[in-house]
Amino acid sequence: MNIENLKKEILEKLEKSVNLKDLELLEKDYLGKKGIIRNISSSMKDLDVQAKKELGIKLNELNVFLEEKIDKKKKAIKTSETKEREEKEFLDITLPGDKVERGHIHPLSLAKKELEDIFTFLGFSVVEGPEVEDEWHNFDALNFPLDHPAREMQDTFFIKQGNRANLSQKEKFILRTHTSNVQTRYMETHKPPIKIAVPGRVFRSEATDARHEVCFYQIEGLYVDKNVSVANLKGILLRFLQEYFKDKNVKIRLRPSFFPFVEPGFEVDMSCTVCNQKGCSVCSGEGWLEILGAGMVHQNVFSSCGLKDVTGFAFGVSVDRLAMMKYKIDNIRWFHSGDLRFLKQF
Amino acid sequence: MIISYNWLNSLLKGKLPKVKELSDKIVLHAFEVELPVKHDDDYALEIKILPDRGSDALSHFGIARECSAIFNLPLDDLKVELKEDKNTEIDKFLSVEVKDKDCKRYSARVLTGIEVKESPKWIQDRLKVCGISPINNVVDVTNYVMLELGQPLHAFDYEKLSENKKIIIDKLKKSEKFITLSEQEVVLDKDTLTISDEEDVLVIAGIKGGKKAEISKNTKAIVLESANFKGSLISKTSKKLKIRTDSSYRFEHNIDSNLTVLALDRAANLIQEIAGATILKGVIDIYPKKEKLTRIFLHLDYLKNLLGIDVDLKDVRKILRSLEIEILKEEKDKIELLIPSFRKDIVAQENIIEEIGRIYGYDKINSVIPVSEEAIKRNSNVDFANNLRLIFKEFGFSEVYNYPFIGKEDKENFNFNKLIEIENPITVDSEYLTPSLIPNLIKNLKLNLKYEKDVKIYEIGKGFKKNGVFGEKRYISGVSSKSFQNIKGYLEELFESFGIKNIEFITNEKESFFSKKKSAIIKINKREVGTIGYLSSNVLESLGLDLDPVLFELDFEVFESEIKKDKKYTFISSYPIAIRDITVIVKKDTFVGEVLKSIKSLDSKLIKEIELVDIYNSDLNKSVTFRIYMQAKDRGLENEEINKIQNKIISNLIQNPEWEVKK
Known part of the structure; x- marks a missing residue:
């Protein structure tokens, strides 16, 4: 039999095969143990050596060629069959997902963590301090005169002590009114350079409303070294606000202000990120938002803490306010509500 | 203080800028100003004089003096012609x-x-x-x-x-x-x-x-x-x-x-x-005792270093003059100044530097990020608290923040003593600093069960107590509407996640707001770290709760101090695991932990894990089934070895005459 004709015949049949069964049959008829190619090869023994060799090579080539062809076709048929099957598949992807019970971190913790991270990147070590504090560390050492209004009952929570009048300033206790008590505590026990960030809870004895709480959180920054300047304060505050609000266009401005423990003292405004200073209801059309108090550490504070020949800056910002701005929370009292309808949003 | 725009202008030679610009500039250089209010052809400007400037600025003349410095306008002379x-x-x-x-x-x-x-x-x-x-x-x-x-x-x-x-x-x-x-x-x-x-x-x-x-x-x-x-x-x-x-x-x-x-x-x-x-x-x-005027030396280096900008000496002179601060003497590196009697706030050179800075303009100072050689110290307390929050979040617990206050009612209900008392509480139910986070957490639970089916909440905060000194102590506390076993599981996993393995739950013998029979002291590495359990019936009744929450309160510092620095990898054997179940019949009020302890007393390296798979209660007894997993590091176990371990466990168990091992 002519091998070329045989090849043609098989290729024609291959062309006509439409499913795996046809192919299996084809394989069996031509390539199988009792297939045509085997038959031809077993009938070769009557030929001479040269002819046997030539035919053997040709048959082998044909065999390999056909195997490849059939394999290819098999794969093509399988792929198209899978495709067909897939077309008929159905999954309702619009069904709601299974309810996963996730826990929630308090928004103040989230804001606090972010601030701790930012100040750590800026080179500040995170330090904490006591909430029940003596008047010396909260007021006197911070250059608050004895008759300063912040020391009055309407601003400060006093701890009941029967013999208060006879006690020294270091023995009279209050709930700290700011995290600045940690400034004095830290400076008493550490040598400059000092570069700390102090997050913590503070207390004010005042009526609460949407913006005022009896207890809220602050983060305080303190940097003391040989030549710390207002320029450094501006540098740190600008970076911190740009990082926190994730906006490189945030600008700040310093205005004169007064706090007993700094001189010069500043009120720091940041550009309104809501309207990009075009004027909106959030910034009352001013383009600026009052954000924190700051200043250069008062030399009297340094001498109370036993430091000299240094300068430094300090600033304090309400974490509650920063969290409210970030998460657009309209009322500060949500933070201490313990209400999961609020907490589960974070 | 309210300032009339026209009146203010009449005290100056020359014209003030328009009211909006005037107020913006005063804000930047001196004081906050509220939105101006129009009055016929005049404006009322409410200016918030800073508390240290009351001696000089609480008047139109005082503000005119500020404007004179800010806008470089001379003051008009006050005409006083008495007859x-x-x-x-x-x-x-x-x-x-x-x-x-x-x-x-x-x-x-x-x-x-x-x-x-x-x-x-x-x-x-x-x-x-x-x-x-x-x-x-x-x-x-x-x-x-x-x-x-x-x-x-x-x-x-x-x-x-x-x-x-x-x-x-x-x-x-x-x-x-x-x-x-x-x-x-x-x-x-x-x-x-x-x-x-x-x-x-x-x-x-x-x-x-x-x-x-x-x-x-x-x-x-x-x-x-x-x-x-x-x-x-x-x-x-x-x-x-x-x-x-x-x-x-x-x-x-x-x-x-x-x-x-x-x-x-x-x-x-x-x-x-x-x-x-x-x-x-x-x-x-x-005027018996004439006030003396203050003299101050301004060091020019200090001025430059504190502001972080080099203000030209000409500008310094001009600013000082405009504020009526007299220059007595100029030396190479310092200037001696005479402070006018109306500026009671200026007592040190930093006050002078503030005056120069604010009039010159803080906006002219460029931002400079300071470079410090000080290395940052990590705060392990802060890190620990943040890690706890992540784990509680995984567990499905939500974090709450509470006021640290409680009232007399809670003090009595929980039978607290040695409390720190507030002299001027804001309300009657906030007279004391709370020694425990639990009372307020229970209030949170009550509130939230109105909207939620299951509640798991926690707080990381401070408890306060008067022990000679005014002490504050950090706690990790939680409450839940779920079962004891459920919450215990979370705590075990919590300790485990910090690499703490040696955890015990021991009968609570203490008098506290925890139930005596239905709570446990938790020890890690033999150290007491806290309590878990239900409220004592007394407290439960006085609180009038219609649910029985599970609570825990852990000592933050003890917990933190027991944390192993790093977890340690244990070898994973690729040989087959052999499993044997052992069922023990014990009295109903026997602690399963006792049985487990007996099984664990066989200190065999081949026991990989012991799992409680079933408890079946009958009238007086319960049968408890444990599954013992056995595996060697270096070989497959022979049947003989496995049986030997099983028999040893059984013989240990039946040493207790009240226990019976099911064949």
């Missing part, structure tokens, strides 16, 4: 005796031939813009001059003074009743500083005048008083009497003693002009 009556000396009509040193200066004039009537419109208009109602020309002038110069003045009806026309300034020897100008009756304590004639108190010094010598329509002659009192004393008296006036507000800030005569003359001059008065010759001016 005294040369024939009548004041000394023949009035005498003054200052008996107390808290009256730092007392100046007075006598005016006669006065016609008390309405003030001219321009005075009335300016007072109205500043929020003061006009009364009559004499009183209006005293108010006008106070708003203009910052010096409070007082006018008495001369004829109403007692016979000898003598004014005495002294502290009261005994408490006394007094009726103020606004007909309010007050009781003045002993030691209140007053101004009196020889019979009655006329004025509470620096605070408020009285009815006796009030100016009336019929007043013909007046004594004009312009004095200076010690600020802290006025502040104390004003608070005690709960009377705060424009006068006391200014005196509290220790205004300039040098203002008295200037203001007095200005007022006398105005009254003369508008009420046709005759001014008697001379001023009574008692």
